[in-house]
Amino acid sequence: MLFYALTIFLSAFLLFQVQPIIAKMILPWFGGTAAVWATCLLFFQSALLLGYFYSHGLVKRLKPKQQWILHASLLLVCLALLPITPSASWKPLTPDAPTFRILGLLAATIGLPYFLLSTTGPLIQAWYVQSNPGATPYRLFALSNLGSMLALLSYPPLIEPNLTLHHQAYVWSGGFAIFAVLCIFTGWRSYRTAVVAESVAAPEEPAPQPPTRSLYFMAIGLSAVPSMLLLSLTSHMSMDLAPIPFLWILPLALYLLTFILCFDAEGWYRRIYFLAALPFAIGAIAWLMRLDPSARPDVRICIVEYSLSFFIICMCCHGELARLKPHPKFLTGYFLMVSIGGAIGGVFVALIAPYVFNANYELPLSLACAVGIAALVLFRDEDWPFRKDLLGWPAIALFTLSALIIGGLAREMREMVSDSILVARNFYGELRVKQYEGMYDWDGHRSLVHGAINHGEEYTHPARRKEIATYYCPDTALGLVMQARSIGSVQRVAVIGLGTGTIASYSRMGDLYRFYEINPLVKKIAYEQFWYLKSAEGLIEIDMGDARLSLEREPVQNYDTIAVDAFSSDSIPVHLLTREAMLLYFHHLKPDGALAIHISNRYIDLKPVLERAANSIGKYALVVETDDDEQEKCYGTTWVLITGNKDLLDRPEFKKAGEPPKPAPWLPVWTDDYSNIYKVLK
Structure with a gap:
């Protein structure tokens, strides 16, 4: 167990340690905007999805020795690509639509190392099951998320203050070389043990029931909602609260913490308590969203309220996701569905929303999806009273509460743009032009707002249009x-x-x-x-x-x-x-x-x-x-x-x-x- 645990922990640590390193490296090339981080998260989720596809196909189609040979060969090729430093040739010549340029830069710089790290979780767990028939590998998944969370939390206080970006890249590359050796050795031990395990006659057991298509769809939905909320809430806090990198790392660390708690032991997630707290968590975020910046509580209180609410919502989704765990024989397919859901959430927030919506609607939409998925979970559970009696008060109360919350969020979306004469949006964020009528005709003015910040005002009376105001x-x-x-x-x-x-x-x-x-x-x-x-x-x-x-x-x-x-x-x-x-x-x-x-x-x-x-x-x-x-x-x-x-x-x-x-x-x-x-x- 030790080598499997060390390999998974180190791979997860490196997987999430490289995220702030590479994002900070390329941030200056694209204007230093928080949208760069959202695009990076999209790349990371997409690479994770490809890694899970690879792991699933490797385990299903190749024998243990063939799996090890192929994976070890890719790791050795990857060592030749180190260290990870982006080429200056990727610097943009124009500011138009940088999303795909960022994705291409990341693919060329850390694509293969990140891809191989992303395969480690499901692949090592599958190898563990192959060499230890009947073992349960899901605690290794919790250990993987623990390594990821520690990587994120250690970056601000330990890595960033003490190492330059140049040194960070070289230290990370050295860590990857150690991981590659450890992974190759673990794979070698695994396939040799698997051969011995196959030669020993095991007592016949009934074939496990394969997961249903419905279970897979639920797994996708339960992983997509927290992913949507992660990106949309991070963007919202960075724009409207405090645009500091700490607020990029904190939600992601909480997101990983809920995975750890829910997959380590079932006792951490108590359905009745977390689902009861879910409406209050959604309401708290919606309330903070609609407050005028001058009326908001202290920034520390806002961060705590946002974080606690986000934690509750993720616990509900990931707790229900953990309840769907299939037999270990089907774990690679299950984790593939989880990664598909995460990628769907990332694509929606980082790739679709900025070019489809004229305002930041994805946060209230993510909250509405959380309400919908929670109602669906309860409705399809045969042990709860909601499905047994559709006309009974539990079912009516469930759907009434869901409808009220979703209706309130829809109203919030309408009010987001109701006081603006122009709302526009692109990769760099949402811009609004607001018109204010003064007590007198000569006192009216309009302003340009980005996030919660006024970026300039002008008097609308022709005689006052050249008057210098605001910060100048x-x-x-x-x-x-x-x-x-x-x-x-x-x-x-x-x-x-x-x-x-x-x-x-x-x-x-x-x-x-x-x-x-x-x-x-x-x-x-x-x-x-x-x-x-x-x-x-x-x-x-x-x-x-x-x-x-x-x-x-x-x-x-x-x-x-x-x-x-x-x-x-x-x-x-x-x-x-x-x-x-x-x-x-x-x-x-x-x-x-x-x-x-x-x-x-x-x-x-x-x-x-x-x-x-x-x-x-x-x-x-x-x-x-x-x-x-x-x-x-x-x-x-x-x-x-x-x-x-x-x-x-x-x-x-x-x-x-x-x-x-x-x-x-x-x-x-x-x-x-x-x-x-x-x-x-x-």
Whole structure:
């Protein structure tokens, strides 16, 4: 048992340890958006499905020795492909529809190693049954999920803070080499033991009953619902709550924990308690979804409520899934159905929903599916009263409660877009344009919203369309820099992040303002729904694509000012804040130019990050913080101004407005190879 357990545990650990490693490597190439993680999860689930297909076919069609020879050969081939480092040739040239490019990149980089790791769980369990007739292998499945969960939970506190991405890739590759040797040895022992077991006459036992088609369909449904909820809830929390990688790992760890509890021993899942809690869990998520961001509880409370509700729903689905376990003889087919369900959920959320829906409907749809699958489970169970008497009060109560919950979720979906004049969506997320009518005609305005964050506002009265508002008012660091320009000088300004195009209002005749924007929808909405770009006095250019990649390809631009205002919901993508990014910005700035970075954030304190980055390249930094004004026209903001021009920061208006950031020697300088967001959480 020891070698089987070690092989499964190590394979599961490596399988889930590589997920944050490779996702963090490629995140900067695709704008740093949470959608990259959702696409990675789709790839991981699809590769897992292929691995289960392979395991099922291998066990059904080949003899034990043939199984070992084929699998060992693939493992040896895989060793020649290490280490796992993505090629720079996969960097996108355009921002359009990056989903399939990400999938292709992952397939080329970690495709075969990940595929072989994904085969290990069902294959090793099948080998264990072959060499130990009559043994029950399902606790090995629980051990596999334990290894997966430990891999995820160990990454933030142990791996990420202590190893660069380069070193992470090499350490993981070394772990894979150890796994390959262990797996080959275990397979060799297994097939030799299986030959001995076959030669020993076993007492005749009645043939086990094969699983029905209905059972397989239920297994697919019970695994698809948690998979849908995993991706949709992760995306929702990243966009509306706190866009930090911890919220990518936490739901996945809980998802795996429920597998461990449900497949380790039946006592962990008590149907009557978890199904009774299911409506409350669904209601809690729906309630938090509809709350205005300003009315939500503390972020920690929200995370706990989301996590507890998600845990209950997954326990219900995976607990019922464990109750369907067939005889070990049919385990590879059973796990194949489980993986099909997981892949279906991933394809729906990551591949279909962004291109079919104009809003994030997949979360309420996932909750509705959870209600439906729970009702179906109870209805088809002959030991419960719901099916015996369709007109009795238990059945009526079940279907009434299900209908009420699903109806409430449908209403929530309608209200999600009812207050917006435009709702649009693509790979990079959902965008809304909201119209607000003021007390007076001149006070009406509209805003662009991404997730829960306002990305710019504009007054709709023709006389006020060029007024600068929100995060860019004259008292901000950006406003001070714009006003400090010498009269009559022509300015070249770069802005990373378009939004509504508010910064274009600072342009004057002869100026060049070039916006770098990765989301094609933002450009379309900025021109069609707002006037800042159309009424700008200077020349406006928009470069589509990730700003880092665009600036790397361009010749020196000699900008006077670069403004970094690229937010994915409430956070600037990390790759725009590293030392390499700073060097690139100043490569394109004039010697006396200024870099203004908008870091307003509810959850992350980026001032130490920028202090360390500025100090590492020999530049000066100034933090300028402002408060909301009484008219609610200008928002409270935090900008950091970085420049080599000491005379600019010595001006009275700058000294009065801000102060240098506090030294942060405790924080390592962030680079493209190292960053740790957990150290700067507020």
